[in-house]
Amino acid sequence: MGIKLAIVGAGSSYCPELMQGLIRRKDIITLDELRLSDIDESRLNIVGEFCERVLLENGMSPRITRTTDLPRALDGADFVVTQIRAGRLEARIRDEKIPLGFDFIGQETTGIGGFTNALRTIPQMERIANAVEQYAPEAWLINFSNPSGIVTEFLLNHTHLKAVGLCNLPIGTQERVSKLLGLPMEQVRLETVSLNHCGAVTAVHAGGENVLPHMLDSRTLDQAAQQDAWIQNYRPIIELLGAIPNDYLQYFYYHGRKLAEQKAASQTRGEACVDIETRLLSYYADERNRTVPPMLAERGGHLYSEAAIALIASLSGAVPGYHVIDVQNRGVIDFLPDQSIIETCCYVEKDSIRRVPLTVSPSPVLRSLLTSVKAYETLTVQAALTGDRQTAQQALACNPITADLDRAIPCFEEMLEQNRSLLPRFFPQ
Numbered sequence: 001m002g003i004k005l006a007i008v009g010a011g012s013s014y015c016p017e018l019m020q021g022l023i024r025r026k027d028i029i030t031l032d033e034l035r036l037s038d039i040d041e042s043r044l045n046i047v048g049e050f051c052e053r054v055l056l057e058n059g060m061s062p063r064i065t066r067t068t069d070l071p072r073a074l075d076g077a078d079f080v081v082t083q084i085r086a087g088r089l090e091a092r093i094r095d096e097k098i099p100l101g102f103d104f105i106g107q108e109t110t111g112i113g114g115f116t117n118a119l120r121t122i123p124q125m126e127r128i129a130n131a132v133e134q135y136a137p138e139a140w141l142i143n144f145s146n147p148s149g150i151v152t153e154f155l156l157n158h159t160h161l162k163a164v165g166l167c168n169l170p171i172g173t174q175e176r177v178s179k180l181l182g183l184p185m186e187q188v189r190l191e192t193v194s195l196n197h198c199g200a201v202t203a204v205h206a207g208g209e210n211v212l213p214h215m216l217d218s219r220t221l222d223q224a225a226q227q228d229a230w231i232q233n234y235r236p237i238i239e240l241l242g243a244i245p246n247d248y249l250q251y252f253y254y255h256g257r258k259l260a261e262q263k264a265a266s267q268t269r270g271e272a273c274v275d276i277e278t279r280l281l282s283y284y285a286d287e288r289n290r291t292v293p294p295m296l297a298e299r300g301g302h303l304y305s306e307a308a309i310a311l312i313a314s315l316s317g318a319v320p321g322y323h324v325i326d327v328q329n330r331g332v333i334d335f336l337p338d339q340s341i342i343e344t345c346c347y348v349e350k351d352s353i354r355r356v357p358l359t360v361s362p363s364p365v366l367r368s369l370l371t372s373v374k375a376y377e378t379l380t381v382q383a384a385l386t387g388d389r390q391t392a393q394q395a396l397a398c399n400p401i402t403a404d405l406d407r408a409i410p411c412f413e414e415m416l417e418q419n420r421s422l423l424p425r426f427f428p429q
Contacts, residue, residue, distance in 0.1 A: 004079075006037065008074075014296075018305050021305030029312065029318055032062055033063045034063070037069075039068060045066060051064075071134070074136045086117070092113075096108065105258055116419060117146060119383065119384045119423055119426075125145060140315050143166065153340070157328075168304040177215075180215065181211065189322050193366060194246060195342055198373045199370060210359065210360065237249055310323065323348050325344075327355065328340070335371060336371070340374050373400075392412060
């Protein structure tokens, strides 16, 4: 029996990557129907038609629906993938540029830029969640919309959906660690004490043992740094935490350096993405093109399709396995509330997610960081749902990156003003 897959935000330039994941697993996942939905009909048609050509080129011919009508896309779906960007890249660029004027990091998921992104995105996800509850109540919703952990916190604590948050960073870390160990990825399992975009790998299980202590030995780190420049860059954080950090910890622990880099840059990442997307959409629109172009890698999201379709394969029962995903804590991290959304290793099989217990305690530094950032995330969801400015300020005060009210309050007010049409709950008049 095949599956019905709905993709919300299918006008995204990332969407063809999902086709790659489906193609790689076409012998184990039968795709009966593919529903592609987006609010931008022009982009939906360009990207959707290209996705159809890619599937046909690889011997796949599911029933495909392209529509701006969300209920039509969702009706009876088994899996729903959400990959929306509220305000599009124009809003992302504001998230990156405005904070720099207040000496804050400008970033789409971390700090005050990520905060504003969450305020815009959660109301849109609320609309989508309501539609899923009505038209596909048994579906699994897999969320890629950033900031993924905060959005998933809303989905799992304020709706009745079966939802999972997903990010490509954990599988990217698994790939990096596997290369350093000289092992296939499937033989390496990561143990993380993390929120999405904030945390670290505290154990690496391979061959029946935790090999991370050996990997963090100074001589081994010396060798690894010669092999991988990423290790050299993050080594102070590695040694601080006694763990392998998430990439986004650079914004917490290299704050001054990252701020200076952003201020000196000729363009923001969002501005670079505008150029990349223009070239990608031009390629997709050419009816002669039937293969996913290498330039898609420039857009980021390495292993995005692998993470998403592998998770669907497990949830459908086709290939059970381990995944690092965003789920409710339920006692895994003992210093966070049970309902908090964390990013942790789970064993996933048909309609079942089982959290894998931790075997290694995090350092006090990591524990302190996650406690503060989780408080920020929880308050951010409340602010997004209520439009309450005081709750928003409390959230910013909890985040180590933004805990300076002399700068955070005026920056927040400027972010609100620049996003006025996208944040109606903060402007009830």
